[in-house]
Amino acid sequence: MNTWTKIILVAFITTxxxxxxxxxxxxxxxxRSLIISTxxxxxxxxxxxxxxxxxxxxxxxxIRIISAGTGIAIQHAEKGDADVILVHSPxxxxxxxxxxxxxxxxxxxxNFFVIVGPASDPAKINGTDAITALKRIVDYGRxxxxxxxxxxxxxxGTHSKEQSLWKTAGYNYATLSKESxxxxxxxxxxxxxxxxxxxxxxxxxxxxxxxxxxxAGTISLKPLISQGKDLLNVYSVIAVVPSxxxxxxxxxxxxxxxxxxxxxxxxxxxxxxIIENYGKAQYGESLFYGAVKxxxxxxxxxxxxxxREYAFFNGTECxxxxxxxxxxxxx
Amino acid sequence: MxxxxxxFSGDPTVFEITLRTLYVSGAATVISALWGIPTxxxxxxxxxxxxxxxxxLFKALIGIPTVTLGLFFYLILSKSGPLGFLRILYSPTAxxxxxxxxxxxxxxxxxxxxxxxxxxEIIDLAKTLGxxxxxxxxxxxxxxxxxxxxxxxxxxxxxxxxxxxxxxIGGNIFGFTSVLTTTIANETAKxxxxxxxxxxxxxxxxxxGINLIVDILPKRGTDWRSGNGEPDILAGRSEKxxxxxxxxxxxx
Numbered sequence: 001m002n003t004w005t006k007i008i009l010v011a012f013i014t015t016x017x018x019x020x021x022x023x024x025x026x027x028x029x030x031x032r033s034l035i036i037s038t039x040x041x042x043x044x045x046x047x048x049x050x051x052x053x054x055x056x057x058x059x060x061x062x063i064r065i066i067s068a069g070t071g072i073a074i075q076h077a078e079k080g081d082a083d084v085i086l087v088h089s090p091x092x093x094x095x096x097x098x099x100x101x102x103x104x105x106x107x108x109x110x111n112f113f114v115i116v117g118p119a120s121d122p123a124k125i126n127g128t129d130a131i132t133a134l135k136r137i138v139d140y141g142r143x144x145x146x147x148x149x150x151x152x153x154x155x156x157g158t159h160s161k162e163q164s165l166w167k168t169a170g171y172n173y174a175t176l177s178k179e180s181x182x183x184x185x186x187x188x189x190x191x192x193x194x195x196x197x198x199x200x201x202x203x204x205x206x207x208x209x210x211x212x213x214x215x216a217g218t219i220s221l222k223p224l225i226s227q228g229k230d231l232l233n234v235y236s237v238i239a240v241v242p243s244x245x246x247x248x249x250x251x252x253x254x255x256x257x258x259x260x261x262x263x264x265x266x267x268x269x270x271x272x273x274i275i276e277n278y279g280k281a282q283y284g285e286s287l288f289y290g291a292v293k294x295x296x297x298x299x300x301x302x303x304x305x306x307x308r309e310y311a312f313f314n315g316t317e318c319x320x321x322x323x324x325x326x327x328x329x330x331x
Numbered sequence: 332m333x334x335x336x337x338x339f340s341g342d343p344t345v346f347e348i349t350l351r352t353l354y355v356s357g358a359a360t361v362i363s364a365l366w367g368i369p370t371x372x373x374x375x376x377x378x379x380x381x382x383x384x385x386x387x388l389f390k391a392l393i394g395i396p397t398v399t400l401g402l403f404f405y406l407i408l409s410k411s412g413p414l415g416f417l418r419i420l421y422s423p424t425a426x427x428x429x430x431x432x433x434x435x436x437x438x439x440x441x442x443x444x445x446x447x448x449x450x451x452e453i454i455d456l457a458k459t460l461g462x463x464x465x466x467x468x469x470x471x472x473x474x475x476x477x478x479x480x481x482x483x484x485x486x487x488x489x490x491x492x493x494x495x496x497x498x499x500i501g502g503n504i505f506g507f508t509s510v511l512t513t514t515i516a517n518e519t520a521k522x523x524x525x526x527x528x529x530x531x532x533x534x535x536x537x538x539x540g541i542n543l544i545v546d547i548l549p550k551r552g553t554d555w556r557s558g559n560g561e562p563d564i565l566a567g568r569s570e571k572x573x574x575x576x577x578x579x580x581x582x583x
Contacts, residue, residue, distance in 0.1 A: 018427075080415075081420055212521065213522045
């Protein structure tokens with residue numbers, strides 16, 4: 001055999017050995033894995049890491065978290081690359097269920113988006129409601145040459161909320177977003193907040209990320225509008241269907257059993273308590289509120305009713321045809 | 332400052348991420364060297380049709396954007412992609428393969444250049460001295476070793492410091508596929524600046540450190556091997572050749 005043939009053969013074999021060795025190690029010597037594709041706010045605030053630790057302590061499973069926007073999370077699920085998703089965009093979730101990929105949706109938490117802006121508040125939105133504020137920002141922005149509104153622009157849950165707010169306020173998002181005072185950042189919440197700070201502009205943010213940045217002193221933007229039905233932010237967990245006729249081979253490997261355990265954990269008293277208490281010590285207020293008890297009490301209190309109107313489909317958090325025989329999740 | 336505290340207190344998270352990054356980019360470098368250097372020898376020393384085209388192709392691929400390659404591998408390795416059956420998306424293995432492919436053009440181009448730069452006379456000389464075709468190739472290879480080493484180090488640095496591939500096919504899963512660059516990006520997004528600074532300092536230190544070692548080593552190497560500034564081939568080979576010569580004579 002020629003020397004070079006030998007070398008190439010050795011190279012080839014070594015390559016195969018290194019790669020297969022790594023695959024075998026990670027596949028067979030580690031615990032079963034559960035891949036969660038999540039919206040950034042749950043991960044970036046640190047809440048999910050805490051839930052992960054608690055869940056792993058009680059279950060023989062290794063949780064792997066991929067943090068991306070709601071849009072990407074749903075795409076991961078459709079491709080079979082995630083077992084379960086955590087998202088906050090009811091309109092996108094509805095499509096996801098109707099496509100037959102998502103099942104067993106449970107609403108787990110809520111909080112409010114905030115419209116943040118400079119303390120000087122040049123558009124005078126402080127003390128108004130979200131819709132009036134947006135109108136004032138548009139009126140102010142159209143007389144300015146600078147960027148006044150910074151949008152996530154990344155197809156995330158926050159971005160989808162922003163679009164629906166513009167629609168409620170009576171604007172056509174497609175044309176509005178091309179106006180010169182409107183800037184699309186195309187980045188995560190943190191980067192968008194920093195950009196907003198630099199432009200002394202306004203933006204829509206989730207409470208958790210905003211507080212984390214504000215407390216760290218990275219930004220000095222003030223929460224100008226932080227309550228109200230229009231700013232409601234509802235987080236849900238959705239399992240990926242384990243058998244999809246159209247895409248059978250991909251979806252039959254979905255770790256459905258652990259997913260259901262994980263959903264049960266999130267809606268349990270333990271899980272809900274962790275969600276409620278998270279961040280209290282650090283920020284002086286809860287970043288998220290548990291939604292399970294509130295919805296179970298069947299109260300017609302303001303917020304429970306808001307959640308039903310905003311995030312329920314046909315009067316339920318998950319219509320029976322999408323429950324995949326997991327009726328015990330729905331009491 | 333908190334960043335320095337994190338480095339010097341031996342924070343297990345920082346240590347683990349650094350170690351994983353070294354393993355992943357190290358494995359990628361080894362693989363790319365294993366298939367890249369033979370390719371470089373082929374391109375640098377053999378004459379064949381399409382050689383010029385192949386060389387330009389590898390040179391152009393050096394500049395491939397990491398996110399493009401990341402996207403490409405994501406689509407291929409996704410469960411719905413052609414190589415989805417391997418089930419390696421979002422694992423260190425995926426990053427190793429992605430980075431190995433990313434840096435192969437660097438290894439190939441730089442090594443091929445180093446090999447070509449060795450005077451062709453050396454091949455002739457080696458052959459005159461009785462070396463076989465293979466031995467002559469090895470002689471040239473030895474001459475070009477510094478250049479090839481440099482190519483390997485440059486490719487390691489690229490793998491070590493790139494973000495796109497690791498992010499898109501590794502997914503930055505904490506404690507599993509998070510490497511230095513992806514963690515820096517993510518921790519900055521979280522507003523955790525001190526950890527980002529700490530990791531950046533480590534990243535820079537390792538990159539500079541390795542370059543420094545490589546800068547020092549070859550010089551010492553040359554001094555030690557042939558103090559008179561003669562190319563190695565003449566010093567090393569001729570001794571060996573003498574042995575072979577004597578042995579051959581004896582056989583006769």
